[in-house]
Amino acid sequence: MIAATFLLATSSMFGAALYFFYKCRGRISAASMLLSFLLVLYGPAYLVYMLYYNQSSLIYRELMQAPYFDDAVKSLNLAVTILYLCCIFGIEVIDRLAGRRTRKLTEALDNWNARPPRSAFAFSGWLIAVNIGLIALMIWTSMREHHLAVILGYFETASSQAAKADYRLSYAGSDSYLYRIALMSVAPFFLIWGFLEGLIKRNWLLLGSSCVLFALTLLGRMETLSKAPIVLLGMQIALAALLSFWNRIGLPVIVGAVVAAPLLFYPLIELSIPEASRPISATEFFFWRTFFISNEVLLEYFNAIPYYISHTWGSNIRIVAALFGTEFRPAYEEVSLLWRGQPGSTSNAMFIADAWADFSFLGVAAASVLAGAICRTVDVIFVAEGKSPMTIALLACSFIGIIHLMLSSIQSAMLSGGLASIPLMLFVFVKARNLLRLRKLRWHRMVAP
Numbered sequence: 001m002i003a004a005t006f007l008l009a010t011s012s013m014f015g016a017a018l019y020f021f022y023k024c025r026g027r028i029s030a031a032s033m034l035l036s037f038l039l040v041l042y043g044p045a046y047l048v049y050m051l052y053y054n055q056s057s058l059i060y061r062e063l064m065q066a067p068y069f070d071d072a073v074k075s076l077n078l079a080v081t082i083l084y085l086c087c088i089f090g091i092e093v094i095d096r097l098a099g100r101r102t103r104k105l106t107e108a109l110d111n112w113n114a115r116p117p118r119s120a121f122a123f124s125g126w127l128i129a130v131n132i133g134l135i136a137l138m139i140w141t142s143m144r145e146h147h148l149a150v151i152l153g154y155f156e157t158a159s160s161q162a163a164k165a166d167y168r169l170s171y172a173g174s175d176s177y178l179y180r181i182a183l184m185s186v187a188p189f190f191l192i193w194g195f196l197e198g199l200i201k202r203n204w205l206l207l208g209s210s211c212v213l214f215a216l217t218l219l220g221r222m223e224t225l226s227k228a229p230i231v232l233l234g235m236q237i238a239l240a241a242l243l244s245f246w247n248r249i250g251l252p253v254i255v256g257a258v259v260a261a262p263l264l265f266y267p268l269i270e271l272s273i274p275e276a277s278r279p280i281s282a283t284e285f286f287f288w289r290t291f292f293i294s295n296e297v298l299l300e301y302f303n304a305i306p307y308y309i310s311h312t313w314g315s316n317i318r319i320v321a322a323l324f325g326t327e328f329r330p331a332y333e334e335v336s337l338l339w340r341g342q343p344g345s346t347s348n349a350m351f352i353a354d355a356w357a358d359f360s361f362l363g364v365a366a367a368s369v370l371a372g373a374i375c376r377t378v379d380v381i382f383v384a385e386g387k388s389p390m391t392i393a394l395l396a397c398s399f400i401g402i403i404h405l406m407l408s409s410i411q412s413a414m415l416s417g418g419l420a421s422i423p424l425m426l427f428v429f430v431k432a433r434n435l436l437r438l439r440k441l442r443w444h445r446m447v448a449p
Helices: 002-024 030-042 044-051 058-064 069-097 099-110 124-144 147-156 161-171 177-201 204-223 227-243 251-272 279-304 318-323 331-340 351-381 389-407 410-415 421-447
Strands: none
Touching (some): 002 030, 002 044, 002 069, 030 044, 030 389, 044 279, 058 331, 069 279, 099 351, 124 147, 124 204, 147 161, 177 204, 177 389, 204 227, 227 389, 279 331, 279 351, 331 351, 351 389, 351 410, 351 421, 389 410, 389 421
């Protein structure tokens, strides 16, 4: 029976790969990034971990001793199958509901490489105002929380991994939720948009404010004392630079990504994990952390729920728990406590793990449909407008939101990761700007002689 579920999961991956090549044709969009990340992280890598690479994992050997291990593996394989099918279903639903916009999206992506990015709106003044507001917030927070001192103190600590881990636990990260949202999603979006707009229009004030915002964002990412936020910012900017000229996932792009990723990660691994002094150890850590640890944590969830921890039926979602007056029960803490026995530690897994914790297979299906639908909605509403600084920045922002999907719950990806919150904010931003411009034109007509 386990072999049958593995065959089912493998068939769904193969079908999703065929759909990806047929639907996306190598074009970069939010939907294509979603499918490509799923296939890279939870496709063959999932099978390799489950069937072979797990032999060196202490956690896997512990999980195998659980009496419900076989049932958990069957459930996980079925959930992976549902994941691929329902993501595709969500994409297709949006395509059917917005047929005209879908055709416009196809035309925009096909013509993307034919011209340089052009701005269709006079947003410079608005972008400068937003950048200045973000700069003020980030300077005030950095000064209040002594971010520069925290970074310098980290490099002055002992060179052992344990000492750095203790320092990171005590001092890293801001206490301000508003600042964290600005740092991880809002500021990168506006600095990319503002920088490209400034280049096109030769607006030096906009360029300058975007550069200052970049410096403050980099400072804030460094203050997390973690390699991932810095690398992700670099990858986000690199994607925006690529999209400014080219929109095609071809062999040169793949080779460039394969070469660039280790070059970005290796120096940061050396700084954060001094024991990884040999290139082979750092390389092993990179591949284990990138491709296999996410699948291992996913297996932890399915081994824990519902055999040791019951389904939460919504109490794992903070807003739902507050609405129904129930206790907030974060699954990432309960699962970690079960397998590691350390209060305060967390086990963050991809979005179907939290969906499984809440509503079993129904949650996995609903979250997967929603993920596909959100990504395709971003495409048909915004990317369909063509190659512009705004759409380039939004795709770079969606890239980070999709990474959040691969590592956390869908509600976290939509809000903190910016997958839904940034498009909604952009929609309000554009509508407000157009409304004020329209009222200004009406006023001038009224007072004109």
